[in-house]
Amino acid sequence: MTYADLTFEQWNKRSDDAARRIAAEIAGRLDLTVVGLRSTVYAGRSHRVALFDRAGMRFALVPGGRPTLGYDAGRFQPAAGQADSFADSADEYGLPSLAEYVDAMTSPARAVELPARLVAVEAFDPGEVPLAPGDPLAGLAVMGLRTTTPDEWEWACGAGAATLFRWGDRSPDDGYPCDHRTGPHREANLWGLAIGQDPYRHEVTTERTIVCGGDGGSATCGGSGFFLGWLTLATAYRDEQFGQWLASDAGYADGALTRPVIELG
Incomplete structure (x- = not known):
């Protein structure tokens, strides 16, 4: 078995000594x-x-599977505060039912094959990549790196959680994510990654029109309603219009992360 074949279950079943040997071998190879x-x-x-360092950049092992x-969205059962918040937003903006809206704003359920890899903690x-100022993402390839695919990002964020958010289905009904400086969205996730913590800090992927981890703060800045503001941190959140605009000539690059x-194959 190559380390790219390492699954969540296999990794966690290893003894501490075996895990240390695997981490040391990965570090030595890379x-x-x-x-x-x-x-x-x-x-x-x-x-x-398992955490690794490369020239000051921290990476975590994300198993595959x-x-x-x-x-x-058919399995989402909102709490009363979530339902009330969405109802207010729906009345103001003419939105469809909550289930229809959540379905439209999240990627479809699907099974995928993903190898293990190392993913940047931050x-x-x-x-900030110094090697290719005209095309910063191309600089990643020169460094032996690349950005995440949309599937990799979801797996990295949710770590297999079947809930709307990586921490569960519930979200606060007394403010937007930026109003809560503590909480599960501010904590490192199961893999040890700081991810999906702030809707203003959206991340690009290998698909130019797909951004993850936020909406550039649009829902929060626009006062769209607390549930809509938290929905932007859902693991599978996809704002197609925002992504298409961001990738267009009218879009902007500033602020996108x-x-x-690092592949293990």
């Missing part, structure tokens, strides 16, 4: 430094996190 291994619990699920990504401004990946 010229990385092992920062450490630690056990973590997020939203009731446990995992062994055949996960189900996307979201089926996303960063691609303009990228999350590098």
Whole structure:
């Protein structure tokens, strides 16, 4: 088995000594430094996190497998506050039913095959890549990196959680994400990644029209309603219009982040 074949279950079943050997071998092959291994619990699920360093950039091991990504809004049962918030937004903006709207704003449920990989713990401004100022993302390839695909991003964010958000189905009904400086959205996720924490910090993917992890703050800035503001942090959130506009000549590059990946194959 190559390390690209390493699944969530296989990795967590390894003994601590075996896990340390795997981490050391990955680091040796890819010229990385092992920062450490630690056990973590997020939203009731446990995992062994492996962290690596490359020239000051921190990466975490994200195991592979055949996960189900996307979201089926038919299984969403909103809390009273979520339903009330959406009803107010629907009245103001002429939106369809809550289930129809959530379905339209999330990627469809689907099973995919994903190999294990290393994913950057923090996303960063691609303009900070010094190697290709005219095409910052091309600079990642020169560094032996690339940005995430949409499927990789969802898996990296949700870590297989079947709920709307990576922490569950509930969201606060007394403010937008930026109003809550603490909470599950501010914590590192199951893989140890700081991801999907702030709708203003949306991330580009390999698909030019698909951004993840936020909507550029549009729902929050526009006062669209608390539930709509939190929905932008849903693992499978997709704002097609925003993505298409962002990729057009009228769009902007400032503020969009990228999350590098190192392949293990």
